[in-house]
Amino acid sequence: xxxxxxxxxxxxxGLIIYMVYIKVPQKVKGLKKTExxxxxxxxxxxxxxxxxxxxxxxxxxxxxxxxxxKTPCSLVLQDPERLERLEKALGVTLDASEMSKKALVHCxxxxxxxxxxxxxQTCKAVTQLLRGYKKCPYACLGLxxxxxxxxxxxxxxxxxxxxxxxxxxxxxxxxxxxxxxxxDLIELVPAGTKIAFxxxxxxxxxxxxxxxxxxxxxxxxxxxxxxxxxxxxxxxxTALPEFxxxxxxxxxxxxxxxxxNTLADFTKMGKEKExxxxxx
Amino acid sequence: xxxxxxxxxxxxxxxxxxxxxxxxxxxxxxxxxKLGPAISMGIAVTxxxxxxxxxxxxxxxxxxxxxxxxxxxxxxxxxxxxTLVQIIELFIKKTNMALYFAFGIxxxxxTTNCAVLGxxxxxxTKNYSFLGSVVAALGAGLxxxxxxxxxSGIREKLELANTPKAMxxxxxxxxxxxxxxxxxxxxxxxx
Numbered sequence: 050x051x052x053x054x055x056x057x058x059x060x061x062x063g064l065i066i067y068m069v070y071i072k073v074p075q076k077v078k079g080l081k082k083t084e085x086x087x088x089x090x091x092x093x094x095x096x097x098x099x100x101x102x103x104x105x106x107x108x109x110x111x112x113x114x115x116x117x118x119k120t121p122c123s124l125v126l127q128d129p130e131r132l133e134r135l136e137k138a139l140g141v142t143l144d145a146s147e148m149s150k151k152a153l154v155h156c157x158x159x160x161x162x163x164x165x166x167x168x169x170q171t172c173k174a175v176t177q178l179l180r181g182y183k184k185c186p187y188a189c190l191g192l193x194x195x196x197x198x199x200x201x202x203x204x205x206x207x208x209x210x211x212x213x214x215x216x217x218x219x220x221x222x223x224x225x226x227x228x229x230x231x232x233d234l235i236e237l238v239p240a241g242t243k244i245a246f247x248x249x250x251x252x253x254x255x256x257x258x259x260x261x262x263x264x265x266x267x268x269x270x271x272x273x274x275x276x277x278x279x280x281x282x283x284x285x286x287t288a289l290p291e292f293x294x295x296x297x298x299x300x301x302x303x304x305x306x307x308x309x310n311t312l313a314d315f316t317k318m319g320k321e322k323e324x325x326x327x328x329x
Numbered sequence: 330x331x332x333x334x335x336x337x338x339x340x341x342x343x344x345x346x347x348x349x350x351x352x353x354x355x356x357x358x359x360x361x362x363k364l365g366p367a368i369s370m371g372i373a374v375t376x377x378x379x380x381x382x383x384x385x386x387x388x389x390x391x392x393x394x395x396x397x398x399x400x401x402x403x404x405x406x407x408x409x410x411x412t413l414v415q416i417i418e419l420f421i422k423k424t425n426m427a428l429y430f431a432f433g434i435x436x437x438x439x440t441t442n443c444a445v446l447g448x449x450x451x452x453x454t455k456n457y458s459f460l461g462s463v464v465a466a467l468g469a470g471l472x473x474x475x476x477x478x479x480x481s482g483i484r485e486k487l488e489l490a491n492t493p494k495a496m497x498x499x500x501x502x503x504x505x506x507x508x509x510x511x512x513x514x515x516x517x518x519x520x
Contacts (some may be wrong), residue, residue: 050396050398051396051398051401054392054398055401055404055405058388058392058405058408058409059408061408062408062412063412065416066412066415066419069416069420073419073420073423073424074423075423078356151349169490169491171489174489236360265369297405301445
């Protein structure tokens with residue numbers, strides 16, 4: 050009797066599962082396309098595209114192929130093979146060099162340390178307590194907030210200068226580090242950027258770049274004057290140079306002219322150590 | 330109505346599933362490292378608890394009691410809960426892919442969560458009415474979510490705190506758990 054009822058309940062349970070499996074219609078449309086796209090996507094689920102993981106992005110793109118032009122997956126843009134497959138699957142062409150982005154830390158990190166900080170070792174904690182522990186209130190604090198969030202290990206802390214440096218070769222431009230920086234130092238710049246501007250010191254009035262940091266921009270306009278290709282425009286409102294990467298020929302005259310060493314060759318960033326090793 | 334309110338408050342605070350009854354302790358330490366997953370887990374558990382309570386109440390009152398085989402309730406409840414979770418998972422997978430990915434691994438994991446079996450057995454021993462067992466399940470799930478959220482919030486802060494090396498991670502979490510348990514002891518005997 051008891052055994053009979055138990056068996057009956059078990060059978061009914063099994064049957065219900067079977068019925069649900071057979072009868073409930075597959076309502077998710079375009080699943081085949083979604084799965085095809087999902088196989089092309091890197092599957093890192095970084096969330097940089099704004100969708101819940103790669104599968105969510107694949108679903109959205111399957112519904113609306115134009116979406117890929119507006120918010121391209123930054124990881125696919127890095128990978129020519131995946132890019133080609135995605136272009137084939139969707140029938141569109143994507144210009145990788147225009148759309149692909151790289152993270153850049155706008156700081157040389159040379160500002161003097163003015164207090165001995167020994168609290169919680171994260172940049173966010175420091176900025177909540179004080180305005181940083183360096184002389185320049187906008188300086189990179191180098192406490193690993195961005196390093197930890199980077200899925201590609203592209204960011205490292207330069208131990209001498211105590212500043213975060215992004216390796217453009219490893220960086221996929223996912224942008225996860227941008228909101229992590231409490232100093233707002235990290236910006237996504239186009240991958241084809243040639244000259245990197247490494248200062249974020251904003252107040253103009255008393256132009257104290259030199260006082261706060263040996264490498265800060267002092268708005269001397271020397272880079273603007275040095276450029277022979279008219280690739281640098283001087284923005285009078287912010288008093289900062291603006292670089293036109295189309296016209297720039299990478300002659301590096303602006304970098305030579307900058308006495309503050311605020312400018313750097315973006316194409317060689319993150320590789321300085323190797324260069325030093327070779328020369329040594 | 331008063332009885333239902335008493336059941337609800339009793340389940341959320343006084344007889345809290347984690348800190349007083351010690352049920353569902355694995356997710357208490359397993360998924361309490363970050364606030365987001367902890368709350369997802371809590372919602373998923375509440376959902377399954379409620380559905381399981383409804384199903385087991387029906388089976389208990391229309392099959393087990395008439396045939397006088399209540400002593401087999403654990404076996405049957407386990408079967409019913411496992412089936413339910415499977416059906417829900419299948420259903421969500423077929424109708425709403427986004428929700429399926431939001432629940433992720435938690436839904437199948439809940440099948441083996443003792444808190445779900447616990448609520449059905451408590452409903453049976455206390456002889457709650459249909460509405461009573463639903464309210465009890467909702468309260469138990471809410472209490473579970475509350476404690477999980479509290480624990481994960483504290484553990485997020487603990488990550489930043491300057492704890493001794495030997496106490497980092499799980500040891501300090503265990504100490505926190507005992508303190509939280511002591512705090513919930515204060516609710517004892519309120520009803």
